Amino acid sequence: MxxxxxxxxxxxxxxxxxxxxxxxxxxxxxxxxxxxxxxxxxxxxxxxxxxxxxGHRHPQVIAAVRDQIDRFTHTCHQVVPYENYVRLAERLNDLVPGNFKKKTVFVTTGAEAVENAVKIARAATNRSAVIAFTGGFHGRTFMGMTLTGKVQPYKVGFGAMMPDVFHVPFPAELHGTSVEDALSVLEKLFKADVDPSRVAAFIIEPVQGEGGFYEVPKAFMLKLREIADQHGILLIADEVQTGFARTGKLFAMEHFGVVADLTTMAKGLGGGFPIAAVTGRADIMDAPGPGGLGGTYGGNPIGIAAGNAVLDVIESxxxxxxxxxxxxxxxxxxxxxxxxxxxxxxxxxxxxxxxxxxxxxxxxxxxxxxxxxxxxxxxxxxxxxxxxxxxxxxxxxxxxxxxxxxxxxxxxxxxxxxxxxxxxxx
The missing domain is CATH 3.90.1150.10 (Aspartate Aminotransferase, domain 1)
Known part of the structure; x- marks a missing residue:
């Protein structure tokens, strides 16, 4: 062929x-x-x-998946739950940056993790607006592409985007946008377009993926955390592409000395098998009522088995x-x-x-x-x-x-x- x-x-x-x-x-x-x-x-x-x-087909990941296939492949965790889902949640709760009690929900894709992070943030704050950054990529669902700060090819021809999403320039000195420039636009946004008391969350990639692999300047991340705390805004770290040892840390946010309230992850977690997650402060994660989160394939046992094996490999x-x-x-x-x-x-x-x-x-x-x-x-x-x-x-x-x-x-x-x-x- x-x-x-x-x-x-x-x-x-x-x-x-x-x-x-x-x-x-x-x-x-x-x-x-x-x-x-x-x-x-x-x-x-x-x-x-x-x-x-x-790596492709890492022996430990493949062995874990084969063992799971021999047991069962799907029950839907919301119908008949399973222990390895709980175990992987416990591990992520320990590993995601932040010295506070955390909880986790599993879904299937990075875009779905982003969607759920926004849902959780809105439920926890009773606010609707979200602020993202130019050049950022957060998925191809309607909320994901609305948050994405790049028109071609992600938004062309798909009509009106989701409401209450705003973009601020990403601070990239190489392209003429300093930390001060980005913060100035954010300040003007608060004065001209959206009251900060109506903003549920900032969402940012610690290192932009599709946008060009630009790392967030540490000074900007520190200031963003400060502004979020000042106005009761949650900080969502989109670690879908940066997560799981890629940046020299398990999570890229470990480079900044500040922690996010919610962290989205996918890609590297499954080692080739579909799985994604949102991990965050327990009180925030518990804001949606029972049934508000989940999905038929969310936390599929095969992806969960792979995720546990991936964490073992990264450590060993x-x-x-x-x-x-x-x-x-x-x-x-x-x-x-x-x-x-x-x-x-x-x-x-x-x-x-x-x-x-x-x-x-x-x-x-x-x-x-x-x-x-x-x-x-x-x-x-x-x-x-x-x-x-x-x-x-x-x-x-x-x-x-x-x-x-x-x-x-x-x-x-x-x-x-x-x-x-x-x-x-x-």
Missing amino acids: QNSQIAARRAEAVSRGVGVTTQVYAERAENAEIWDVEGRRYIDFAAGIAVVNT ENLCERADRLGARLKQRLQSLRETVPQIVDIRGPGFMNAVEFNVPGSGTPDADFTNKVRVRALEKGLILLTCGVYGNVVRFLAPITIQDEVFAEALDILESVLRDCAKGA
Whole structure:
């Protein structure tokens, strides 16, 4: 079977709204490697968009899932509950930052976690407004895309967005928005558009994902927490992409010295199996009445089993420390290319949540064409890369944190070769 044959079938059978980055059709995968239906091997620097932080088919995760399949696959936790759901909730309550009593609810996707966090915040505060940030990504449901601070491709053609959602510029110095600028707009928003006493929550990614891997400046996060406390506003940390060792901490909020009231998570929690969660202050989490939260597949036992195994692997294999080491090696290699590749304008990211941004040399103009050329050339050489950013000029690196040293070294060599060739116009 050929990739091109499946691509032709896909074009006839699947909505064009489901975009794809590559026309590589997976046959099998192991740790940081994928083999397509034609037998070609690729090094995976996407990890299913930060999902398989513990690698494709980690033996402990697969063993836990197989054991669960042999017991039962679904009862709906709201009908016949099960112990491992409770155990994973207990573990997240202990691990999510915050020295206070916490509770957890499990759902299926990151967007669903965000939706439920907003529901919980509104129920707990008896307020309706939510403030998000430009460039942020929070999902493709109606509330998720309303919160998302990027029009193309997420909002185009879908009509009116949800009411009572406001956006403030994300503080990114590289694009001319300082911490002071963002805070000034927030202050004006409170004066012109929404009384802070009507705001239920701020929602923010500690490191923006789709928006370009920009880390929230610590000074801004501290001030946001202060403003939230001043006005009785809850702080929601969207850790869907940043969670589970990716940034060198189990959760990215650990870098800031402040804690969120509610934390959303998904992706890396399941190691390739669908599961998402909201964890937060117990009194806030208990605000909705019985039946107000949940879902038929929420906390499916297979995803729960995978989640417990993922936490075991992160701890036993010291993946937070490994993320720091891998990220340092990657950024060092990229730094060594700055003179050779003048398109590089920034190299950033905590832990192993790293990115390189490209501009047209000698200007401040984002270079999306060069960025896409790098992605395409890398794929031709067997390295899967993802782009991101409001201007499409960022390559983000999300390899499994378990990637073998020799495979990582091979990937860095490919990356360097591609960047050098693209910079020369080859």
